Amino acid sequence: MTFPKNLKYTETHEWVEEIGDGRVRVGITDYAQDQLGDLVYVTMPEEGDEVTEGQSFAEVESVKAVSEVNSPVTGTIAVVNEELAETPEAINDTPYEAWFVELSDVEMPDNLMDADEYQDFVEAEA
Amino acid sequence: MKLIFERSVPGRSTTIFPECDVPETTLPESFLRAEKPDLPEVSETDLSRHYQELSKQVYGVCDGFYPLGSCTMKYNPSVNEEAAALPGFAGLHPLQPVETAQGALRVLRLSEQYLCELTGMDEMTFEPAAGAHGEFTGLLLIKKYHELRGDAARTKILVPDSAHGTNPASATMAGFEVVNIPSAPDGGVDLTALAEAAGPDTAGLMLTNPNTLGIFDRNILEITRIVHEAGGLCYYDGANLNAVVGNARPGDMGFDVVHLNMHKTFSTPHGGGGPGAGAVGAKGDMAKYLPGEHVVEKADGTLAFEKKEQSIGRIRSYYGNFLVQVKALAYILMLGGDGLRDASQNAVLNANYLRVLLAPYCKVAAEGICMHEFVLDLAEIKERTGISAMDIAKSMLDHGMHAPTMYFPLIVHEALMFEPTETESKETLDEAAAIIIELLKMADTDPEALHSAPCHTPISRPDEVKAARTPVLTWKRA
Numbered sequence: 001m002t003f004p005k006n007l008k009y010t011e012t013h014e015w016v017e018e019i020g021d022g023r024v025r026v027g028i029t030d031y032a033q034d035q036l037g038d039l040v041y042v043t044m045p046e047e048g049d050e051v052t053e054g055q056s057f058a059e060v061e062s063v064k065a066v067s068e069v070n071s072p073v074t075g076t077i078a079v080v081n082e083e084l085a086e087t088p089e090a091i092n093d094t095p096y097e098a099w100f101v102e103l104s105d106v107e108m109p110d111n112l113m114d115a116d117e118y119q120d121f122v123e124a125e126a
Numbered sequence: 127m128k129l130i131f132e133r134s135v136p137g138r139s140t141t142i143f144p145e146c147d148v149p150e151t152t153l154p155e156s157f158l159r160a161e162k163p164d165l166p167e168v169s170e171t172d173l174s175r176h177y178q179e180l181s182k183q184v185y186g187v188c189d190g191f192y193p194l195g196s197c198t199m200k201y202n203p204s205v206n207e208e209a210a211a212l213p214g215f216a217g218l219h220p221l222q223p224v225e226t227a228q229g230a231l232r233v234l235r236l237s238e239q240y241l242c243e244l245t246g247m248d249e250m251t252f253e254p255a256a257g258a259h260g261e262f263t264g265l266l267l268i269k270k271y272h273e274l275r276g277d278a279a280r281t282k283i284l285v286p287d288s289a290h291g292t293n294p295a296s297a298t299m300a301g302f303e304v305v306n307i308p309s310a311p312d313g314g315v316d317l318t319a320l321a322e323a324a325g326p327d328t329a330g331l332m333l334t335n336p337n338t339l340g341i342f343d344r345n346i347l348e349i350t351r352i353v354h355e356a357g358g359l360c361y362y363d364g365a366n367l368n369a370v371v372g373n374a375r376p377g378d379m380g381f382d383v384v385h386l387n388m389h390k391t392f393s394t395p396h397g398g399g400g401p402g403a404g405a406v407g408a409k410g411d412m413a414k415y416l417p418g419e420h421v422v423e424k425a426d427g428t429l430a431f432e433k434k435e436q437s438i439g440r441i442r443s444y445y446g447n448f449l450v451q452v453k454a455l456a457y458i459l460m461l462g463g464d465g466l467r468d469a470s471q472n473a474v475l476n477a478n479y480l481r482v483l484l485a486p487y488c489k490v491a492a493e494g495i496c497m498h499e500f501v502l503d504l505a506e507i508k509e510r511t512g513i514s515a516m517d518i519a520k521s522m523l524d525h526g527m528h529a530p531t532m533y534f535p536l537i538v539h540e541a542l543m544f545e546p547t548e549t550e551s552k553e554t555l556d557e558a559a560a561i562i563i564e565l566l567k568m569a570d571t572d573p574e575a576l577h578s579a580p581c582h583t584p585i586s587r588p589d590e591v592k593a594a595r596t597p598v599l600t601w602k603r604a
Binding site: 035038040041061063064065067089 | 532533534536539590591594595
């Protein structure tokens with residue numbers, strides 16, 4: 001299981017990557033995809049939607065269960081990764097490349113975990 | 127196996143029609159099809175073999191052990207079917223005059239009386255067609271209650287994170303916002319979180335007790351008190367009533383509305399043999415809003431239907447799945463109060479017996495005595511051996527057992543949820559436990575065999591991803 005150093009993490013197993021200009025990309029972690037099993041559907045928000053930190057903005061469905069994906073930050077949906085909606089298996093294959101959305105007008109909250117903290121968190125949970 | 131369409135030969139047919147004894151007529155051209163429908167044409171022999179073959183592909187309670195958790199797959203006594211097949215019931219038309227259907231009304235009246243006594247409710251409706259439909263109905267009652275008091279602020283329903291998925295779904299369908307309440311370490315509701323969440327926007331709480339971990343929430347009186355003090359109502363999801371029926375009543379626990387699953391607790395079939403039925407009971411004022419036609423006894427002893435003035439309105443045509451209710455009543459009458467109490471005690475005993483047999487070989491999700499079901503947590507086994515809950519469940523199929531419920535509740539990651547029910551003997555439980563223990567040991571000794579199971583079922587492991595993403599739901603002629 002990998003925990004890239006350049007990302008920040010939530011307790012609900014989302015990752016967030018700062019890409020400059022107050023913009024971030026958001027996805028779900030390696031641990032999350034491993035727990036969910038093979039993913040079959042992703043329900044995406046609309047571009048322009050406002051999202052709130054800690055609130056659900058997308059849904060993932062695996063062969064086991066449907067789960068909500070919470071936004072690690074407050075902001076506006078600038079870009080939706082439509083390609084991912086067509087190929088949800090990419091989340092299983094390359095979870096840290098499989099970004100769901102790009103958000104703009106984001107201020108990074110300070111309660112997010114770095115890679116080491118998240119790794120400890122996951123190990124404690126398992 | 128061949129599909130019925132693949133057995134079809136043009137011109138072959140099953141039925142020899144009697145001579146036509148009414149004048150022939152011709153339909154107007156505009157009502158006629160341009161082409162013949164593509165329906166299978168088979169002989170009666172072929173048809174009977176088709177269904178016989180289909181029947182061999184399925185597995186039911188009559189085939190063997192069926193510990194599907196949260197589903198209460200108990201044996202369905204034959205006497206239930208005999209009662210429902212009586213011509214006076216089976217031949218009824220829902221629109222015939224009530225004077226000619228007094229027996230049927232008596233079934234509803236008696237069912238209501240017995241089920242209210244068992245649940246501590248005041249009145250009951252038999253319209254809902256199944257459990258989730260009952261949840262939806264119950265939530266509409268709660269909504270109506272707040273609406274009539276002019277309290278529009280109560281828009282939220284509290285649902286514990288161990289709940290059945292139908293709870294948040296029904297609440298959303300009924301127009302509420304769902305607030306998730308976390309579980310405490312012992313598996314029950316986290317009282318602090320509940321107290322924080324309950325407030326002037328709380329319409330109600332939905333709760334299963336015992337919950338999906340098979341734990342009876344000892345704080346139940348405190349839980350319902352917190353919700354009531356915040357001005358909300360308490361809804362009892364009767365999915366797990368089989369653990370307590372005859373011993374404890376939701377009404378006494380502080381619940382205002384309940385639904386019951388006839389196809390679980392009251393031994394009517396789950397699909398196949400007939401639809402479900404999800405009676406909803408209500409206490410006090412809430413009973414005024416029950417849907418549909420309610421049976422009342424008139425001064426002369428005859429029965430009649432009466433519509434409640436403040437009813438939420440119909441939620442299903444006619445009187446629900448009436449014949450299912452006949453079966454459930456037959457079960458209640460056959461067992462009587464003492465029998466029902468003994469049945470649920472045996473359901474709890476059987477679950478605990480199986481739990482104790484399996485516990486040395488796999489972690490149990492909640493410590494201590496369980497109620498009618500328990501959850502194994504295979505996370506540690508998966509971490510160590512790569513064998514998942516799915517692998518064990520699939521391997522059980524090869525040994526002539528149905529799988530337990532998998533990956534539920536969601537708060538346990540590698541969950542196998544067992545509910546043996548009271549209708550299994552000690553011998554069956556011993557035999558099942560021996561096999562399951564053997565499979566759990568194989569996780570270390572022969573994981574490959576478990577990964578490739580099942581080998582002896584009509585279908586081995588379907589491609590679940592493909593089945594979910596590109597299902598083929600219709601047959602097309604090649």
